[in-house]
Amino acid sequence: MPELPEVETVRRGLVPVMEDARIAKLERNRPDLRFPFPPRFKARLEGSTITALARRAKYLLAHLDSGEVLIMHLGMSGSFHVRAGAQTGERVADGAYYERDRDPRHDHVVFHLDGPAGRATVTYNDPRRFGFMDLAAVGDLPQNRFLRDLGVEPTGNELDGVLLAGLLTGRHTSLKAALLDQKTIAGLGNIYACEALWRAGLSPRRLARSVAGKDGAGTERSSRLAEAIRSVIADAIEAGGSSLRDHRHTDGSLGYFQHEFAAYDRDGEPCRKPGCSGHIERIVQSGRSTFFCPVCQR
C-alpha cells in the first residue's frame, strides 16, 4: 500500500491522538506480522508515553519516554484507524464507513491511549501482513537493520540534481529500478517512481547511469528528475496520498492524488502532456508494472 506520501498522511492523522499520550493498554492479536514482534512487546509499550511521532522514508517512528522507539512499517496493505473517545471494549454508534468495512480479523495491534485530548484507540489492520513492527533504543536507530541503509528523503531541498547524479553514477540498472531502491532515495514506490519519470520526461527503461553523466545532458536530466521527484511527492502529500485499494486516512476518509495520476494505472489512455500524441503503456520491470509514455519519455 503506502509510499512516503501515504505514510506521511497517516502520521499526520495519528499525531493528535498519539503524541503525549500514554499507552494504557496494548492488544497484540498474533505473534507475528511479516516478522515476529520483538520480545516482551506488550510489556515494553504499556505504561510508556509517546513523546513524538516521526517518519523516516516509509517508516513511522514513535518515540517513547522509556528511551525506546517503536518502528512501524505498513507493508502493502497496512493501515491505522483512529477511534477517538472510546473506552476499552466500548461500542461506538457513529461507525464511520471504514469502521464497517474493515475486516476485524486483520486487526493485529490495538493501542488504547490516554492523552491530553482524551482517550482514543488506534488499530493497526493489515490483511497481507507484509507490515512489521520493531523496538529499538533511540541511540541504536542509526544501526537498526531496517533504517541504516535508507537513502535521502525526497522531501525538502536536500535532493537536487547534483546529489541525484552522484547516486546514479555507475548504476547499471534501469532508472525505474534505481528509483525503487530505498538505498538511493527513501520513500519512492511504484506509483511515485512512475509519476516522477513521467514528469521528468525520462524513460523508465533508460540505464540509471545515463542520468548521471558529468556532461551537460546528464546533469540536465538529473536536475529535471530531482525536481520531478520532489514535486510529485510534495503534491501527493498535499493531496493526502493516493487511495486505490487500501490506503485511507486514519479517520477513514480518502486521499485524492490518484485523480492526478498522469501515468500510473492509465495504460491505453492518451498521454496528458500538452502536445504529446503518445499513449500510456504498461510494461513489466523486475516483476512490477511500469506505466509510461514511450513518446515523450526518452
Add this chain to the structure above:
DNA sequence: ACATAGACCTGTTGGC
C-alpha cells in the same frame, strides 16, 4: 559489490 528472481500473505478483478 552489485543486480536480478523468489518468497512472504490475502483479497480483488478480469477473462473464459
Add this chain to the structure above:
DNA sequence: TGCCAACAGGTCTATG
C-alpha cells in the same frame, strides 16, 4: 454464475 490466473502503494533473503 463459477473458476482461476493474474495482479496489488513492499522489501528481506537467497542466488547469480
